[in-house]
Amino acid sequence: MLKFRDVKPRREIEKWLLYHENTCFVSITDPWSKDANFWKNIPEEDILRLKFSDVDKYMLTKDWVKEAYNPMTSDQGKLIVDFIYAMEVIWKESIVFHCEAGISRSAWVCMWFLAWYFSDTVAIKRFTWKNRYIPNTHVCEIVRKEFQRREYEDWKQN
Numbered sequence: 001m002l003k004f005r006d007v008k009p010r011r012e013i014e015k016w017l018l019y020h021e022n023t024c025f026v027s028i029t030d031p032w033s034k035d036a037n038f039w040k041n042i043p044e045e046d047i048l049r050l051k052f053s054d055v056d057k058y059m060l061t062k063d064w065v066k067e068a069y070n071p072m073t074s075d076q077g078k079l080i081v082d083f084i085y086a087m088e089v090i091w092k093e094s095i096v097f098h099c100e101a102g103i104s105r106s107a108w109v110c111m112w113f114l115a116w117y118f119s120d121t122v123a124i125k126r127f128t129w130k131n132r133y134i135p136n137t138h139v140c141e142i143v144r145k146e147f148q149r150r151e152y153e154d155w156k157q158n
Contacts, residue, residue, distance in 0.1 A: 009102030010036050022093035026080060028052065028105045031070045036098065046092070048083040050076050054104050057138040072105070077142035080109055081150050104136040109143050116147035 010029065024046045027036050031051045038047060053069035060071060087095065095113070099106035 008096060008098045008106075010098060010100050012098075012102070022091070024048075024083075024087040024092045024095050026050070026083065026095065026097045026106065026109060028097075028099035028109070030054070030100055033100070046087075048079060050079065052076060052105070054100070054136060055138060056136050057141065060138060072139050072142055074142055074146070077146040078149075080143060081146040084113060085150065104134045105139050107134075108136050108140045112140065112143040112147055116144075116151065 025038065025042070025048070027038075027047055027049045029036060029049070029051050031053060033051075035049055050072075051070070052072040055069045055071040059069075084095065097106035097110045097113075
């Protein structure tokens with residue numbers, strides 16, 4: 001079973017030397033920035049790289065925001081959830097989430113990972129109270145819906 005390892009900002013993940021061969025990564029960067037430079041021995045198949053802007057739900061009501069930024073899409077939410085499930089199947093032990101600042105997009109993907117994957121309310125409370133995360137409600141909503149979709153699909157198969 002996958003274990004939550006950490007949420008990191010980009011500047012820390014690029015210096016992070018504690019790579020363990022059974023760790024996978026969800027890497028979220030801004031659409032206009034380069035991909036994060038991970039330590040050289042990390043296989044690409046252990047990294048899910050996504051690019052979307054840190055645009056919150058309330059901002060998406062403004063037309064100029066939709067034109068100027070690239071918010072997260074439901075397809076990207078599906079990729080995240082499917083990647084997490086796939087990493088469990090191939091016996092990865094832990095997962096690290098990162099985005100540019102490590103406080104909004106990746107933090108809330110991680111929060112839903114803890115909520116749906118483990119149903120671990122104690123870890124969620126510790127995670128949200130201990131740290132200074134700023135919720136991106138748009139990312140929260142998409143990832144929550146995708147975890148629910150995946151859970152329903154698994155339920156239908158069984």
